[in-house]
Each structure stands twice: as C-alpha cells, then as structure tokens.
Amino acid sequence: MERGIIPEERFAGPLDLELTLTSGQSFLWRRQPGDDGNGPWFRTVDGETVLAVREVEEGLEWRATADPTDRIRTRLGLDDDLPSVLEAFPDEPVLQAAKTRLEGLRLLEEPVVPTLFSFILSAQMRIGRIHDLVTALRETYGRPRPFEETVPTFPDPDRLAEATEAELRELGLGYRAPYVLETATMLDEGDFEFDSIRELNYESARERLTQLVGVGPKVADCVLLFGLGRSEPVPLDTWIRTAIEEHFPEADADSYAETSRRIRSRLGPRPGYAQTYVFTHLRTGGGGD
DNA sequence: CTCCAGGGAGCCT
C-alpha cells in the first residue's frame, strides 16, 4: 500500500471531486461510507491497480496498490487549466449559469475499455442504474484485488466474451446483453483495432467506433470524450438535445453528424467541456429556475 | 396505470 498527497497548488484551478466523479462521466468510482473530518474517499480501479482518493485541506490525498500519481493527474484532469477553459465558454446564458453553479467540475479521462462497456450499457438507462450494472459486471466477472477490502477490477474483454447472454440478462442488462457479448468477442478476437482509433481524426474515429455492436454515434462520442481524451465530442443525449432546442435552435439538424458539427461550432474551443457542464447543469435541475 | 431513462439495431423506403 502506497499513499501520498497531491498538493492543491499543483491543480490548475479548483476541483470538486464528488461532483466530478458522480456526474455521469464514469461509473467506476464508489463513494466509501464513513470518514473523519475530511471529504469522503472515492475508490476505483485502474487496470489491476486499486486506488482511493479524497479531498483534504492540503489537496488530494491518495492510497493505492501502486504509485498512481501521474495517472491521477491525467484521469482527474488536474492538468487542465480550468479557469482558462471556463473563460473560453461562449457568452450564452445556459453556459454561464452552468459554470457558476458547477465550480470544480472537471472532465475525466477514464480507462477506455471500461468506459466503452459502461456506455454500451447506458442506452435508455438512468445514471444510478448504469453504475449498479457496471458494479455487477465487476463483481461477477472482474478479478478481486486486495485492498482494505477486496476490490474487483473491471473484466477484460476475453472474460466478458466467456459470459452467456442468459447470465448477463440475469444481471439486468436486458437487450444490451448481446451488445456486450458481441463487442467483447470482437475485441477479444482482434477484429477491432482499438489503438488505431487514436490516430484518426475525430469524425473518422467516431465512425470507426460505431462498427462495434451497441455503439452508435452517441456512445462513440462518450468513449472519445471520457475515455480517449478528445476535446471535440459533444454526445447528443436527451439532455443536450433539449438544450439545443431551447438555447441553440439553429444547431438542430436532421442527422446526428450535422447537428454535432453545428453545436460544436457554437460551444467554443473545448466543446466537450461545455457539453459536460450543460449536461450536468440540466440533469441536476439547473434548467427551469 | 403510464412515462421515461446519457440509444441502437433491424428493417423499410
């Protein structure tokens, strides 16, 4: 067990850990009940490494099974200059309201394979249930890693490919069960080159990801934004489509691709950041008042 | 009871 603290002065601007980790970007973190006078611990995995972080007065305290300092910085977006990012938001009421209310919300860069399967599960699901299903996949097919308590990894594709559709439906995946199985099999058998995605431009990368079963343009955008560190994607979910209707009606088009192009051109130099602020703002009740 | 959730696949023109 290793431990340490990343001093707050090494973040580029504020961090609200709980807001960031519960905002629907990732479903791999679990809040640990019970703590002392500091903030709660949030526990997750990174490959085979188990990691826990919490906010303390000096900055971000961590405990882990291996030194994760560099990964924490990347994963929690601590190197993003948040004040500059927010300053560059366009002067639209909904964006200004979101950034005022959501101080310290950062864009994550989560492990890509768990992100992929998480968002395959996300179709027509509420955030709380997505988290429950991801947890169920980890507890059923992940590998238990020793920590204070045992913490399950997220299963690799080869392990998911060994599951049966009946098992996955029993966990509550519903019609998404075959999507998970088929995509896991494609990855396991090398029918999809994940690494090549990183070399492609944004729209080509999105198109390529939709070759996976259960991955349409919206899920592909989430994988690119939250798992591959792209700044362009604006996942067009129900909340963002509502925001487009109400605040950017001229961006509404017939196709996903064209609506995406139009809204990205309206959200400033970091469209994905703006999207996540609007999404969280509206989803948590910031739209009507 | 109905409605909806961070959509996508399959099928039709």
Place this chain on the structure above:
DNA sequence: AGGCTCCATGGA
C-alpha cells in the same frame, strides 16, 4: 441516407 419500431428493466 433517412425514418420507424422495437427493445428490458426499474423508478417516479
């Protein structure tokens, strides 16, 4: 290419 329908499940 673009439009329509169906798809499991649980909570409000």
